[in-house]
Amino acid sequence: MVAPTKHSSLSASSAGKWIYCPPTLWMEEGLPDFTSEYAQEGTDAHRLAELKISLATKKITKRKYNAEVKKLKENSKFYSQVMEEYTQSHADLVIEDYNSLKKSAIFTEQKVDYGQWAPGGWGTSDAIIVNDDTLSIWDLKYGKGVKVRADHNIQLMLYALGAYYTFGPMYDFSTVRMTINQPRIGNLSTFEMSLGELLDWGDTVVKPAADQALNGDGDWDFNRPETWTFYKAAGFDRHLAEKNLEIRKYKFKEANALTSQEVADILDQAPQIRKWLDKVELYALTQILDEGKEIPGYKVVAGRSRRVISDQVAAAQVLENSGFKDIYTDPTLKNITSLEKEVGKKKFEELLGDLLYKPEGKPTVVEDSDKRPALNKLQQAQNDFKNFDDTKEEEK
Template sequence: MPDVHSNLPPSASKMWISCPPSAALNAKAPDSDSSYALAGTLAHSIGEAKIRQALGEDISIPECTDAEMAEATDQYRDYVLEQIEAARASCRDPTVLVEQRVSCERWAEGCFGTADFLLISDQTLHICDLKYGQLEVSAQDNTQLMCYSLGAIDAFASLYEFTEVKMTIFQPRLNHCDTCTKTVEELLQWGDTVLKPAAVLALAGEGAFCAGEHCRFCKVKQTCRKRAEYNLALARYDFAMPPELTDDEIEAILAKADDLTSWISDIKDYAMQQALSGKHWSQWKLVEGRSVRKYTDEAAVADAVTAAGFDPYEHKVLGLTAMTKLLGKRKFEELLGGLIHKPPGKPTLVPISDRRAEWNTAKNDFMED
């Protein structure tokens, strides 16, 4: 199948639904294959092959030298197989589809993608999306999964009688698995009232620019004026000290703090890349940064120190992450599960929409006393 790119990719749907004119700008911007994206692509290929092989297909698994990726894709395969077995308990012959192309053309021209895993059993359609990254993704009102769901509904609703859709984000590297369930009617209504109008604007390059959390994956975020206006709005507080601000002002600043930090970082990165490409800024220049001494040959260093009668090595137990990589998650739990202690985390301030239980200050004050 030719490599065809979607004009309105479901993976970027949060962005072009929230900020319709960003779609045209991103379509013109070049793609950048980061190491993270390449790792994600490989993990998906390995996970797909492992599932197909487990289902009886004669298929080879791509070579993988990364122990963490091998373990993560094993977990993904096992999760998928567990869902299939659970479905078979109530449905004699559930439909299993791996890497299934789905299209939302009915609601958004040029909106199509590939769902990692589809499972249809009796009244339920289950869609699972593997995320290999380490930025936690929620399944709750996840527009990418909702686009996939609409595509699957359009393709299979006439053949099956499912009435609800389970949408799951599976992130093995974070031990994160989140599921959101919606009725077919809810999804169709969202497609008609939210997705379709946004797609019309996006394809026409119309609508209002809107900055927010969705800017994270925008290709033109560094030079976007609306994003600059959004973040520079904090300047109206004139960097007043907290006691001088009202509660409403502090909450308004907190709501933008993370976006502001990210924006500043993006501006610095953009200015640096422009300078490295030959641009001369009027008030900024490139200089050589701080350098750290390094051994030219660690083996030779070890030999020289050993010959002098000293021990050149540090001796300490591997950290949890390194030990998990060494043993694999299953072996790690088998050998060390009873030797791991996870103390309570320190309090952190998050939006009220965060699904974690609220910190009980009275209870913790009592425990400290």
């Protein structure tokens, strides 16, 4: 194997993988990062929180703050009054902590380098407060899907190691406090440990795991959710497949019916297996569409699609001008099904027909027997290129 070209692959956010299942680092080498709208929403929220903390600590002027917030509003489709309120509540908590620590300094969006324990490893901490007694790490989680706890949180502990590397020579702190705030689900979680415990963890856990990960060594251990939940190779990793297919151990030779304990064991595995199957399906989809490969017995088709109103503001104006008032589910228009019931199917089509469209359905993997036509992006791209080439030839 060729060694990873970027040691920053030993990132804090993916540490659950390379610490508990080191070989995953090699499997992910060269694979694209996962991206989503939720990630951009989180980025915008972090930026807004940073500005609020910087304003409160007089690191920026009110004029600079207003200019930066205006820029954020103009470029973000996620900015809202709700985001303002959640980030303000987070900033207030950070400032309260800062004021409680005497003679402390505060740093926002601070790059931290923990390369002493994991070569090339670094990250960006949302807020760090430090004095001669305490190192306090704050992490804003703007998502609301999964509750994240601070207790022995690997990402924050790596940030703490990096903060110690940067600020240890200047401050004589002995307590490390790490806080995760998820304001949208009311989760505020704090964990404390001594500096000695943190450094011991860095030497006995992080260093050996980083060495194994960079050298392709270590055990394949997918027992912890953090090792595979955001694993970029989950759709084709044989070791993960073997883990999820352990359910085949039930040979059912002793009786025709499952025992209550066997049912419980299977149900315990169900959530992980469902998520793994989703990742396998996504891998199959990308192999067919993007790589032009065949998966025997399967094809990709356009999934089912629902009608969409292209311009909700214009639609609302049309309905209001026609005398319909009960058309909102605060703060947006009701869905199309509800509006049809309110307006009447025929009248609805008459008023809004020009504003309705049905986008192409999301690509989905189905069996070959499905009657829907197959999609093939690679073939379509090749055909488009050929048609373009033929046109250029005719022009000659």
